[in-house]
Amino acid sequence: MAQWRKETLRVLVDMDMVLCDFEHHLLAEFRSKYPNLPYIPLSKRRGFYAKDQYDKTFGSNSGDKIMKIYRDAGFFTNLPEIPNAVKAVKEMNDMNLVDVYICSSPMFSCNTCLTEKANWIENYLGHRWVEKLILIKDKTLINADVLIDDRPEITGANKAPHWEHVVFTACHNSFSEIGQKRRLSGWTDGSWRELISTFLKQLQINNVES
Ligand SMILES: O=c1ccn([C@@H]2O[C@H](COP(=O)(O)O)[C@@H](O)[C@H]2O)c(=O)[nH]1
Numbered sequence: 001m002a003q004w005r006k007e008t009l010r011v012l013v014d015m016d017m018v019l020c021d022f023e024h025h026l027l028a029e030f031r032s033k034y035p036n037l038p039y040i041p042l043s044k045r046r047g048f049y050a051k052d053q054y055d056k057t058f059g060s061n062s063g064d065k066i067m068k069i070y071r072d073a074g075f076f077t078n079l080p081e082i083p084n085a086v087k088a089v090k091e092m093n094d095m096n097l098v099d100v101y102i103c104s105s106p107m108f109s110c111n112t113c114l115t116e117k118a119n120w121i122e123n124y125l126g127h128r129w130v131e132k133l134i135l136i137k138d139k140t141l142i143n144a145d146v147l148i149d150d151r152p153e154i155t156g157a158n159k160a161p162h163w164e165h166v167v168f169t170a171c172h173n174s175f176s177e178i179g180q181k182r183r184l185s186g187w188t189d190g191s192w193r194e195l196i197s198t199f200l201k202q203l204q205i206n207n208v209e210s
């Protein structure tokens with residue numbers, strides 16, 4: 001007879017453009033440093049890397065200026081929160097049978113990025129959450145059920161990651177082709193609760209079947 005196994009739903013939540021607003025802060029810093037230079041408004045951002053679009057649109061001098069901003073000390077600590085992200089993630093983690101981890105790709109070309117990401121988590125979510133922070137370039141190596149991430153394509157050494165990727169909508173990906181993947185449009189409309197409930201139901205079915 002099928003046995004009920006109490007397993008948790010492990011959810012990985014990305015940082016840049018899911019918890020923290022990388023693009024908004026990058027543009028604000030660029031405009032404040034270079035008020036006379038042309039810029040790409042967030043409504044026109046396309047493609048994951050801002051530098052690539054600035055290179056293509058205005059030339060590599062402009063792309064280099066963008067890159068310097070996010071490599072500078074303090075950039076990652078000072079990122080603003082994506083609206084309601086902290087409240088939603090805490091509430092998600094408090095749901096029965098749900099365990100949330102933060103999973104982010106560090107930028108090794110920025111000397112302070114690793115500590116600044118940990119600082120951000122401590123400042124916004126609290127000390128306890130620093131122990132739930134996974135900093136890794138290759139997210140396919142992490143075993144979890146769900147990955148909420150704004151990058152439309154996530155690839156790595158593991159060609160069949162265990163998690164299902166839910167694409168978190170951001171300015172750069174709102175027009176991107178995401179195939180069969182589900183989208184989460186933000187943290188403010190409460191739709192994340194239905195999404196997690198759907199995954200929980202699936203987990204319970206799997207638990208009973210196994
Ligand atoms: O224009 C950009 C946007 C992001 N990055 C860096 O890429 C990774 C993204 O991390 P995720 O964990 O996938 O959110 C991060 O290191 C960003 O700083 C970039 O280099 N240029």
Ligand SMILES: [Mg+2]
Pocket residue numbers: 014015016017018149150151
């Ligand atoms: Mg991201």
